[in-house]
Amino acid sequence: MTALSPHLRQATPVVAARGEGVHLYGEDGRRYLDFTAGIGVTSTGHCHPKVVAAAQEQVGTLIHGQYTTIMHEPLRRLVGKLGEVLPAGLDSLFFTNSGSEAVEAALRLARQATGRPNVIVCHGGFHGRTVAAASMTTSGIRFRSGFSPLMSGVVVTPFPTPFRYGWDEETATRFALKELDYTLQTISSPADTAAIIVEPVLGEGGYVPANRTFIEGLRERADRHGFLLIFDEVQTGVGRTGRFWGHDHFGVTPDILVTAKGLASGFPLSGIAASEELMAKAWPGSQGGTYGANAVACAAACATLDVVRDEKLVENAEAMGKRLRHGLEAVADRTPGIGDVRGLGLMLATEFVTEDGSPTPRPPPACSAPPSTRACSCCCAAPGTRWSA
Numbered sequence: 286m287t288a289l290s291p292h293l294r295q296a297t298p299v300v301a302a303r304g305e306g307v308h309l310y311g312e313d314g315r316r317y318l319d320f321t322a323g324i325g326v327t328s329t330g331h332c333h334p335k336v337v338a339a340a341q342e343q344v345g346t347l348i349h350g351q352y353t354t355i356m357h358e359p360l361r362r363l364v365g366k367l368g369e370v371l372p373a374g375l376d377s378l379f380f381t382n383s384g385s386e387a388v389e390a391a392l393r394l395a396r397q398a399t400g401r402p403n404v405i406v407c408h409g410g411f412h413g414r415t416v417a418a419a420s421m422t423t424s425g426i427r428f429r430s431g432f433s434p435l436m437s438g439v440v441v442t443p444f445p446t447p448f449r450y451g452w453d454e455e456t457a458t459r460f461a462l463k464e465l466d467y468t469l470q471t472i473s474s475p476a477d478t479a480a481i482i483v484e485p486v487l488g489e490g491g492y493v494p495a496n497r498t499f500i501e502g503l504r505e506r507a508d509r510h511g512f513l514l515i516f517d518e519v520q521t522g523v524g525r526t527g528r529f530w531g532h533d534h535f536g537v538t539p540d541i542l543v544t545a546k547g548l549a550s551g552f553p554l555s556g557i558a559a560s561e562e563l564m565a566k567a568w569p570g571s572q573g574g575t576y577g578a579n580a581v582a583c584a585a586a587c588a589t590l591d592v593v594r595d596e597k598l599v600e601n602a603e604a605m606g607k608r609l610r611h612g613l614e615a616v617a618d619r620t621p622g623i624g625d626v627r628g629l630g631l632m633l634a635t636e637f638v639t640e641d642g643s644p645t646p647r648p649p650p651a652c653s654a655p656p657s658t659r660a661c662s663c664c665c666a667a668p669g670t671r672w673s674a
Contacts, residue, residue, distance in 0.1 A: 296321075299311050299317055300312050302314075303331075304327070304330075304331025304332055305330075305331055305332055306331060306333075307319055307322075307330055308331070309331065319331070322547075323551060324546070325488070325519075325520045325525060325546045325547060326546045326547055326550070326551050327547070327550055327551055328523045328524060328525070328546075328547030328548075328550055328589060328593065328598070329550045329589050329592045329593065329596075329598065331551075333550060333588075333589075333592055335588045335591065335592050336550045336585050336588045336592065338588070339584045339585055339587065339588035340552065340581050340584055340585045340588075342584070343359060343580055343581045343583075343584035344581055347580045348579075348580060348581055349576070349579060349580060349581075350580050351575060352380070352577060352578040353573050357580045357583070359580050359581075359583035359584040359586075359587060360380075360578045360580070360583045362583070362587050363578075363583045363586050363587050363590075364378055366586075366587055366590045366591075367558070367590070369590075370529050370530075370590065371558050372530070372532075372539070372542070373538070374538065374560050375538070375539075375542055375558040375559060375560060376558075376560060376561055377558065377559055377560060377561040377563070377565075378556055378557070378558050379556055379557050379564065379567075379572050379577075380554065380555065380556040380577045380578035380583075381555045381556060381557075381574055381577045382554065382555060382574065382576050382577055382579075383413070383545060383553060383555055384412075384413055384418075384517075384519035384543070384545035384546060384555055385412070385413025385414055385415040385418040386413075386415070386555060386574070386577075387519070387543045387544065387555035387556055388412045388417075388418045388421070388482070388517060388519075388543055389413070389415060389417045389418055390557050390572065391480075391482070391515050391541045391543050391557045392404055392417060392421070392479075392480070392482075392515075393571055394541060394557065394559065394563070394564065394567050394571075395479040395480035395512075395513045395515065395540075395541065396479045397566060397567055397568050397571060398479075398513070398563055398566035398567070399479045399480070399512060399513065401477055401478055401479040401512065402437075402438045402477055402479065403438045403439070403473040403477045403478045403479060404421065404439055404440070404478075404479055404480050404481070404482060405440045405441075405442050405465070405468065405473060405478060405480070405481040405482070406421045406422075406423060406439060406440070406441055406442070406481070406482055406483075407441070407442060407443070407444035407481075407482075407483050407484070407487075408423050408441050408442065408443050408444050409423060409424050409444050409446060409487045409490030409491065409493065410422060410423055410444065410482070410483065410484055410487060410490060410517070411424040411425075411428070411484070411487070411488055411489030411490060412482065412517055412519075414428060416432070416435065416436055417436045420435040420436035420439050421436075421439055421482065422489075423441055423490075424487070424488075424489040424490040424491075425489065440468060440473040440478075442464055442465045442468045442481075443460065443461040443464045443465075444461060444483070444487060444490070444493065445457040445458040445460070445461040445495065445496065446487075446491075446493050448493075448624065448625040448627070448636060449493075454496055455498075458496060458498050458499045461499060462498075462499065465481075465502075465503075465506065466506070469506070469510065475511065475512065478510065478512045479512055480507075480512050480513040480514065480515050480540075480541070481503055481506075481507060481513075481514060481515065482515040482516075482517055483495065483500075483503060483514075483515070483516065483517065484516075484517045484518075484519075484520065484521060484531070485500070485518065485521045485526070485530070485535065485629075486520070486521050486526060486531050486628065486629055486632050488519075488520035488632075491634060491636065492627060492628045492632055492633060492634030493627060493634075494526075494627065494628060494629045494632075495535065497534070497535045497536065497537075500532065500535040500537045501535070501537055503537075504537045504538075507540070513540040513541060513563075514537075514539045514540050514541075515539055515540065515541040515542075515543065516530075516531070516532050516539040516541075516542050516543065517543045518530050518531055518532065518542055518543055518544050519543055519544065519545040519546050519555070520546060520632070521629075521632065522544045522545075522546070522547060522548070523544070523546070523547035523548055523589070523593060524547070524593055524598050524599040524602050525547065525602060525630060525631055525632045526602070526606075526628075526629035526630035526631075526632050527599065527602045527603030527606050527629060527630025527631070528599065528603075528629075528630070529593075529599050531629065531632075534629060540560070541557055541558070541559045541563070542557065542558045542559075543555070543556075543557050544556055544557075544558070547589070548586050548589065549582050549583075549585045549586040549589055550586075550588075550589045550592075551585075552579070552581060552582035552585040552586070553576070553579070553582060554578070554579065554582040554583065554585075554586055556577075556578075602630045602631045603630055605631055606628075606629070606630035606631045606632075609631065609633055610626065610628070610633055613626045613633060613635055614626050616635075621640070622637055622638060622645065623635050623636065623637060623638070624636045624637070624638035624642055625638075
């Protein structure tokens, strides 16, 4: 009898029969408020009627048109619609299927464009599970362990995480930038550094937001030393932080932007954006893929962008984020086991701690995973994990 891998344990006992808006419905008809949004994917909610209609119509006309062989209309429309929301100057696009693929496409472009081998990543970042992406991931050992050797050329620098260090934001930021300068002096020469990649808000790493001073510092160093600045907007893009892109909070434009997750409301689609000049430096034949820019996914993405604009979902994320944060902070004020509330927009977290302020080694009391499955990836990780919700 076949079965799923025993390591694919669900965080909850829910067997979803359908989804609608912010709710999931179990097979027994019970309704659940879905705080996970498919791990940041369902940007327009579950089964938004306009997204469903766009996908249904496209399924009946063209399901798959491989984009290095033919062009199709949903792809052309999507390129135009993304031009309305992308930062000025990022006018060339390449599409793939998953966040990991897009991250690796960004890395490949950076190395080919600069002729340099190394990439600097921030401690606590998550960039994917494929070999190169996992090599750049430092949010947890479970993503990197057991299949060494990892990709070479990855150098880790601190991210400003005030709660972890026990400092204020200014001190943590000053430390992170000083350590980056030290890294460039002692580990990865600027002449060997192709890029630095950073999430505007650490996702898997605990929903820790960057700040304007830190991001401006990265931009200044990239410009001074001639390497590229890559923003991984896989989780932070498409409105989750109360701005369309997470980096919009900081007023800095990247050289390469990576997007996925919420772009197509649940259909697999990801991509990178760069200037036409930079994208032209990719080597011939280095960009491609069988399912990238799938016609149905592109149609869903076009509808997603329309819904986000027409229903003002970015503005709603900002407003509801303020409301949620106010409530979380009120709970934290009366709950000794909560050490921190942080995030941007609706990308918020609480951190559970022991009496001495250390990360709690056990799931919080509200964890819904049954005892037999207490190894879920969302909140029942190894002892020492900082619980984010």
